Amino acid sequence: MQRLLTAALPLIAATAALLFQTACSDNKNAAHAGGPGAGAAPAATDVGVVTLTAEPITLTRSLPGRTSAYRIAEVRARVNGIVQKRLFTEGTNVKEGDQLYQIDPEPYEAALASAEANLARAQATHAAAQLDVQRYADLVKLNAVSRQNYDDALSAEKIAAADIAAAQAAIKTAKINLAYTKVYAPISGHIGKSEITEGAYVQAATATLLTTIQQIDKLYVDVVQPANNYLKLRADIESGRLKAAADGKSAPVKLILTGDAEYPESGTLEFTDITVDPGTSSITVRALFPNPRGDLYPGLFVHARLVEGVKPSALLVPQTGVSRNTKGQATALIVGKDNKVELRILTAERTIGDKWLVTSGVSDGDQVIVENLQRIRPGVVVNPIPPSWQKPAGTVEPIKTKSPKN
Known part of the structure; x- marks a missing residue:
């Protein structure tokens, strides 16, 4: 068997060489004939x-920020005393001038009565001093009294007049303190929780916080902008690459809430701060938004979309x-x-x-x-x-x- 294989090897090699030569000849003939193997350029893709x-495109930029109340009033005690009544419901709207608390007025009523009595005493003393001046004026002309006595009478009359002025000021102070026992709302808005209860002792020296009122029919949105972006924006406008709005301050500002929901009301740009925060290298931009339905609350994290300019x-x-x-x-x-x-x-x-x-x-x-x-x-x-x-x-x-x- 081994001898048979050895004898067949030359025949197998010759057959393979013949087949290879035949295939090469076929490829060359096909190329000359323009067949599929001719190497034609592939079709363009x-x-x-x-x-x-x-x-022209109006460029806008979305900046993060937080809402804040249009006005905030911290209602604090201006006199010492015991709180007798709380006259509002927490979490409701109040109007400017509504009474919120009643502080015990009796000590201040007594102080007012004392000041009024002091005024009456001062007025009586002044009247007597005026009569003395009139008497001494006639007597000094007759040399019946010394000039010193006359001068003393004049001085006593002026002191009595000053006592009247001091008593009148004391009455005014007493009336003011008595009025402070009635605590009124300084602004209209939403009133929060009461920080004290009836029976609590409040002090004017420490300005005890009673409650807080926030006006939220309009809200501010304070956003921060990188200072470099702001400087580049100004440079683009000055060079003509961007065109500023006709009135940048009245340019509308849109508000994006959580979940990419757009607030239906448009705001206006109020001002851009000129001080750069050294910690964040940013400046503050403030916009004002109407809040007629009370959908916005102070402290919300939002994004404000501001118009930067128009790229022609x-x-x-x-x-x-x-x-x-x-x-x-x-x-x-x-x-x-x-x-x-x-x-x-x-x-x-x-x-x-x-x-x-x-x-x-x-x-x-x-x-x-x-x-x-x-x-x-x-x-x-x-x-x-x-x-x-x-x-x-x-x-x-x-x-x-x-x-x-x-």
């Missing part, structure tokens, strides 16, 4: 493209056509000359909806490839067509038939 068009010639590139290279740079594939793919490095500042705002790397009229990106590379020839989402309804793609194999 269809790619969906978007043609960029410069258009903005280029928006779909996010599906933008990717990042290993350096983190934004890139896009563009249909260039002779329909060849070009790789561009972009400067993408921000997103606007589902698009990137691009300031460099592309120009008006460029065709950005947004579909079939995985089948192409820079330098290949492509066939640009509208993307699938831009094709009219009812359009039927032609069916490509496969060439029969030889």
